[in-house]
Amino acid sequence: MRKSGMRISGMRILLAMIAAVGSINAALAQEPDFDTWLNGFRAEAAAAGIRSDIIDEAFEGVTINKRVYELNDNQPEFSRAIWNYLDSAISKTRVTNARVKSAEHKSLLSLIEQAYGVDAEIIVAIWGLETSYGAIMGNYDAIQALATLAYQGRRTGYGRSQLIGALKILQHGYATRDDLKGSWAGAMGHTQFIPTTYLAYAIDHDGDGKRDIWNNLGDVFASTANYLSVSGYTQNEAWGTEVKLPDGFDYALSDNGIRKPLVEWAALGAQATGSESLLSQFDPNIRGKLILPAGANGPAFLTFGNFDAIMKYNRSTAYALAVSFLSEEAAGRSGIVATSWPRDDRPLTQEERKALQQALLDKGFNPGPIDGIIGAGTKAALRAWQKETGRQVDGYASSTVLEALTL
Ligand SMILES: [Ca+2]
Numbered sequence: 152m153r154k155s156g157m158r159i160s161g162m163r164i165l166l167a168m169i170a171a172v173g174s175i176n177a178a179l180a181q182e183p184d185f186d187t188w189l190n191g192f193r194a195e196a197a198a199a200g201i202r203s204d205i206i207d208e209a210f211e212g213v214t215i216n217k218r219v220y221e222l223n224d225n226q227p228e229f230s231r232a233i234w235n236y237l238d239s240a241i242s243k244t245r246v247t248n249a250r251v252k253s254a255e256h257k258s259l260l261s262l263i264e265q266a267y268g269v270d271a272e273i274i275v276a277i278w279g280l281e282t283s284y285g286a287i288m289g290n291y292d293a294i295q296a297l298a299t300l301a302y303q304g305r306r307t308g309y310g311r312s313q314l315i316g317a318l319k320i321l322q323h324g325y326a327t328r329d330d331l332k333g334s335w336a337g338a339m340g341h342t343q344f345i346p347t348t349y350l351a352y353a354i355d356h357d358g359d360g361k362r363d364i365w366n367n368l369g370d371v372f373a374s375t376a377n378y379l380s381v382s383g384y385t386q387n388e389a390w391g392t393e394v395k396l397p398d399g400f401d402y403a404l405s406d407n408g409i410r411k412p413l414v415e416w417a418a419l420g421a422q423a424t425g426s427e428s429l430l431s432q433f434d435p436n437i438r439g440k441l442i443l444p445a446g447a448n449g450p451a452f453l454t455f456g457n458f459d460a461i462m463k464y465n466r467s468t469a470y471a472l473a474v475s476f477l478s479e480e481a482a483g484r485s486g487i488v489a490t491s492w493p494r495d496d497r498p499l500t501q502e503e504r505k506a507l508q509q510a511l512l513d514k515g516f517n518p519g520p521i522d523g524i525i526g527a528g529t530k531a532a533l534r535a536w537q538k539e540t541g542r543q544v545d546g547y548a549s550s551t552v553l554e555a556l557t558l
Contacts, residue, residue: 232445392424
């Protein structure tokens with residue numbers, strides 16, 4: 152019985168994979184060639200006020216870069232098991248350097264901290280995560296990378312708007328064509344600003360007339376602090392904390408839409424992992440949400456408003472946790488807790504994550520796009536299915552859940 156169920160589930164996954172490959176091929180067949188696409192894009196850029204000589208210069212010799220599509224489908228903060236991601240994101244070297252860099256740039260960071268109301272340690276942590284403190288800023292040509300994303304695939308809207316942003320940077324003379332280097336997704340400089348973020352929030356801290364996020368650390372730190380500040384960061388407030396939950400806890404409370412004052416979470420049984428109580432460590436009225444990045448079998452965290460500000464930088468819980476942990480180290484505290492990851496759980500492959508989304512959709516629970524990314528939409532659909540079928544409502548896409556969904 153069990154065996155035949157597994158076979159059917161395997162076949163369903165295979166069929167879903169074949170269907171997915173078929174639809175990609177069909178989509179590719181309908182795409183215009185790059186030059187035709189570029190002519191259409193020229194009109195769009197012109198309508199956005201970009202001069203034709205800027206477009207000509209920017210696109211000279213530009214072709215699509217297929218590697219960008221591969222990288223787009225395998226973003227580690229979304230595709231790897233969170234404990235594996237964290238192992239490399241907060242490696243020993245990066246942790247050591249968080250302290251070293253904080254000390255090295257102490258006076259500059261403290262000026263920025265005062266000017267923007269953003270704690271130095273969070274700026275250093277983002278700098279560490281994004282580019283290993285400026286060591287790896289990316290060598291992709293941003294125009295090429297963004298044109299590739301804009302041309303086809305699942306992020307064409309992002310690619311087009313960022314490409315227009317990059318052209319505006321050139322037209323205003325904020326940077327030269329050669330300066331526009333960065334990640335495969337068009338994020339640039341020490342803390343990896345995408346063009347629209349650069350245009351809206353980058354700061355000329357030293358007053359030399361350039362917002363130089365590639366070479367000037369004052370500009371880099373001020374730009375990062377400014378962006379965090381407008382994202383709602385509050386100085387001297389914690390990002391959150393790891394908590395222990397009692398037996399029988401209602402995991403459905405771990406929901407992006409549910410925020411409660413700390414005192415209420417404590418009343419529900421949430422406890423500190425260390426010896427000091429939650430209510431003595433933090434403001435009892437601070438509002439937090441409960442996150443279970445590895446489901447009910449992994450560690451639990453209560454996160455406050457600053458965690459949401461970090462997530463504006465990159466909408467990945469794994470990323471925001473890495474930044475949070477690293478910020479504790481940058482501040483000279485011992486930040487890395489959460490030793491209880493369920494490391495024996497097998498993470499789902501991208502095709503399996505797509506199969507899981509398709510299965511949810513087939514059962515009437517809309518997970519959003521079938522893209523293999525377990526984001527808020529997929530988690531909400533998963534929770535709804537878990538609730539309806541009387542399971543533990545943790546929204547965690549485990550291999551057990553996939554098996555049950557595809558039986
Ligand atoms: Ca400057």
